[in-house]
Amino acid sequence: MNYSISDMLSFTFMQRALIVGIPVALCAALLGVSLILKRYSMIGDGLSHVGFGALALAAAMNLAPLKVAIPVVVVSAFLLLRISENSKINGDGAIAIVSSSALAVGIVVTSVTGGLNTDLYSYLFGSILALSKEDVVLSLVLCFVVLFVYIFFYNKIFSVTFDESFSLATGTNAKAYNMVIALLTALTVVLGMQIMGTLLISSLIIFPGLTAMRVFKSYKAVVISAAVQSVVCVAAGLFVSFYAETATGATVVCINLACFIVFAAIGFFRTIGFSKK
């Protein structure tokens, strides 16, 4: 293919993918830092599977996919958070059950109603061709909401993430902020699923934060680095997948993995350097 960059950017589907992909990547990275530190990484994964189940149902009933998926995933986010907070039930196990069941229900429903159609296939592995104009608008609006809420509550989210008992004791409603985090995560997961696919969206949440933590030592630096790196990886992933004709979601994940390896190496050599002194 001999497309120049301006040729590439003239395709509507590439424009849409960038317009949706960049803000979603930003939101995912910001929330990811909190989720990783609170040991909630698997919630993103669980939610994306629930999202797939919801989409399958929506397709079977001929309803607009996002309008079904968003409420279902938001409700599941609250439930999963509850399960994780309740030490009597094994949180990990519960999330595994919920996510595999949702995936199974989705697949059973689709096989009853006529097999995997292209729409569902693209939700499973991600496709930038499936984005409609309506999706773009909805994604942009929700991403701005997520960003605004996150920045507004930044200091509270830090406090609740670092030490829940302290923030509870000093009168911060930690439970409410956990809910806020879960709600924002649910929205981000549903929006990101379109590009990244159900099976890969959780990497968009987890990778940037973990990568940033290899090198940076203050919370603010980790958050900013995760955000920048997530956006760069998604944009790079879109370009590479366009030229190399590879699957977009998987390409983005591979670039994230490369980033992680580089950062981990930097972190590793730094600690060796420190111990020599």
Add this chain to the structure above:
Amino acid sequence: MSILRCDDVTMSYEGVNVFEHLSFKLEKGDYLCILGENGSGKSTLMKGLLGLIKPTGGKIVYSDDMSQNEIGYLPQQSAVQRDFPASVYEVVLSGTLNSRGLKPFFGKKEKALANKNLERLSITHLKKRCYRELSGGQQQRVLLARALCATKSLLLLDEPVTGLDPLVSAEFYELIKDLNKNDNITVIMVTHDVRESIAHATHILHLENKTCFFSTVKDYVKSSVSNQFLGT
């Protein structure tokens, strides 16, 4: 005017009463150590004092000029914190959040308070360091500075020296005593360390088998409860 009063308090954990009919009051500047074996209800009482769980009977009352938001709390460290990427300054500053209400960002007043408390615990030189790379004793100082940002008058400490070596523990006890004496901060500490408690505290609350024994340190040393514990 007492700063804290417990009236006939009974608390339960998962439906079982852990202690019953606890009554005591603390004046400003008192130093109370809560002793007792594991499972005697020390942590449950702590949660009650913090307002995280309600007593099943009786009342816990703070004086009028103290609100729930003004308790400085030093919790036991959790696994999450040990590998948390945060600078010392970020951690200490987060202690001022309770006075902010819904306002989203820190102002000059909060930053000044955080710096003052870093200075007070002589950890200003650690300000930019990463919390997870500090030693156990330094981490406790950081958490204490955060607690001081949240309060002017009352500190609650939950087994603050667990995992610290004897020298660092002794330093930490001196620090607490200093805050208690010189800044007139009321201290409530849950601990296993009977000897240190007797050396520093003004009052002892001993929880055992659902009963509570509250007294001044002098009376405690004379009592039979302490004899079992001290093994004398």
